[in-house]
Amino acid sequence: MVPAAxxxxxxxxxxxxxxxxxxxxxxxxxxxxxxxxxxxxLAIVVILAVVVLLTGGWKQKEGxxxxxxxxxxxxxSGRFEYSFTKAEIVRxxxxxxxxxxxxxxxxxxxxxxxxEEHTSHSVSGExxxxxQSGTKDLLQSNGDNxxxxxxxxxxxxxxAESCFTQFDIPADFNPDxxxxxxLGERYESDPSVLGANDDPxxxxxxxxxxxxxxxxxxxxxxxxx
Amino acid sequence: xxxxxxxxxxVGVLFVLLGGLTRLATPDQVYNDESNLITVHGTVxxxxxxxxxxxxxxxxxxxxxxxxxxxxxxxxxxxxxxVYVALEWDTVRGTKDPTSVxxxxxxxxxxxxxxxxxxxxxxxxxxxPGFGTTGAVLFEVNPSDVKGLTLHLRPTMFYNVLWKVxxxxxxxxxxxxxxxxxxxxxxxxxxxxxxxxxxx
Numbered sequence: 001m002v003p004a005a006x007x008x009x010x011x012x013x014x015x016x017x018x019x020x021x022x023x024x025x026x027x028x029x030x031x032x033x034x035x036x037x038x039x040x041x042l043a044i045v046v047i048l049a050v051v052v053l054l055t056g057g058w059k060q061k062e063g064x065x066x067x068x069x070x071x072x073x074x075x076x077s078g079r080f081e082y083s084f085t086k087a088e089i090v091r092x093x094x095x096x097x098x099x100x101x102x103x104x105x106x107x108x109x110x111x112x113x114x115x116e117e118h119t120s121h122s123v124s125g126e127x128x129x130x131x132q133s134g135t136k137d138l139l140q141s142n143g144d145n146x147x148x149x150x151x152x153x154x155x156x157x158x159x160a161e162s163c164f165t166q167f168d169i170p171a172d173f174n175p176d177x178x179x180x181x182x183l184g185e186r187y188e189s190d191p192s193v194l195g196a197n198d199d200p201x202x203x204x205x206x207x208x209x210x211x212x213x214x215x216x217x218x219x220x221x222x223x224x225x
Numbered sequence: 226x227x228x229x230x231x232x233x234x235x236v237g238v239l240f241v242l243l244g245g246l247t248r249l250a251t252p253d254q255v256y257n258d259e260s261n262l263i264t265v266h267g268t269v270x271x272x273x274x275x276x277x278x279x280x281x282x283x284x285x286x287x288x289x290x291x292x293x294x295x296x297x298x299x300x301x302x303x304x305x306x307x308v309y310v311a312l313e314w315d316t317v318r319g320t321k322d323p324t325s326v327x328x329x330x331x332x333x334x335x336x337x338x339x340x341x342x343x344x345x346x347x348x349x350x351x352x353x354p355g356f357g358t359t360g361a362v363l364f365e366v367n368p369s370d371v372k373g374l375t376l377h378l379r380p381t382m383f384y385n386v387l388w389k390v391x392x393x394x395x396x397x398x399x400x401x402x403x404x405x406x407x408x409x410x411x412x413x414x415x416x417x418x419x420x421x422x423x424x425x
Contacts, residue, residue, distance in 0.1 A: 157370055
């Protein structure tokens with residue numbers, strides 16, 4: 001290390017012994033030896049902060065990251081192909097014994113397009129969810145209901161079945177447009193690093209699209225249809 | 226210099242021994258390890274061993290529609306775009322618990338069929354030890370992939386245990402037989418109630 005041409009003045013206040021003097025000299029050397037590097041590092045941090053601030057900062061991307069589609073629409077998500085057709089709000093008026101209630105029915109045709117496993121499977125409730133306004137969580141449906149059977153197993157290779165799914169909604173639920181989030185499973189394996197079997201299978205559902213439907217209101221008076 | 230006290234060394238040795246013990250306890254047959262599963266092959270009408278219980282497919286029936294055993298007069302038969310295959314089964318439980326079992330059908334074309342949801346007879350069950358049970362399990366099947374239809378029975382496994390698998394060849398060797406079965410499908414199949422009896 002080459003000493004500086006003009007060494008800065010030593011900060012020695014009261015000289016008590018030679019040891020103190022030597023200590024003070026060493027301390028001064030240590031402080032000044034890497035001062036330039038430290039200043040440069042600090043300046044880089046400050047510049048980076050300024051650049052990040054000027055370019056909009058680290059704000060999390062807000063809003064929807066999947067496409068919003070308007071019914072009627074056909075889409076493939078995970079191992080199913082859906083054709084969304086219509087939505088119905090079924091209202092049951094208040095009676096002497098029961099409170100007023102309502103449920104939302106979303107109609108769709110579903111086809112099993114599982115080209116990986118060719119296996120019969122039903123559309124589970126967590127794959128179709130109601131997007132609620134505000135910060136409320138997504139509301140799960142009760143799964144597919146085809147041919148009057150809840151949890152109908154869709155067979156690979158057969159044509160699409162017409163089905164509906166149901167959401168429990170409050171009695172005063174009355175939006176102009178309902179939004180249904182469609183989640184699709186992915187055919188992938190668990191990380192074998194963790195000791196799991198590395199055969200792929202359908203899981204890890206992710207949002208694929210949001211379907212907007214205009215609901216019609218149906219009043220259920222308990223009469224036979 | 227003394228690095229470790231004897232107690233510390235002892236604890237280390239203990240862990241090594243424990244590791245060895247867990248290795249000894251690892252079962253020979255492990256879930257998903259297909260080569261280690263014991264598969265029992267059979268045909269319709271044969272009483273097959275499933276652990277110390279038994280399983281038999283007594284009858285196979287093709288149908289165009291089906292009705293639940295609990296269906297009332299107002300219930301319409303449930304139709305299909307394919308064809309229904311009903312398999313009537315008979316089980317007798319031994320002393321060991323066979324746990325719950327999954328029934329699936331496979332065909333030569335590679336399609337895997339699972340039982341129709343919502344039905345009373347969506348699965349194969351075992352009664353109490355020494356009791357026999359009869360019932361039916363119903364599948365919706367694609368008529369263009371029926372050849373080589375085989376029923377597979379395997380326990381629903383949540384942990385690593387030794388279990389046996391039953392494969393029942395339903396005797397559909399050619400497309401000609403498929404055509405006969407599909408053409409001869411009954412108009413309606415009424416699911417039988419699951420009935421228990423004392424095994425002889």
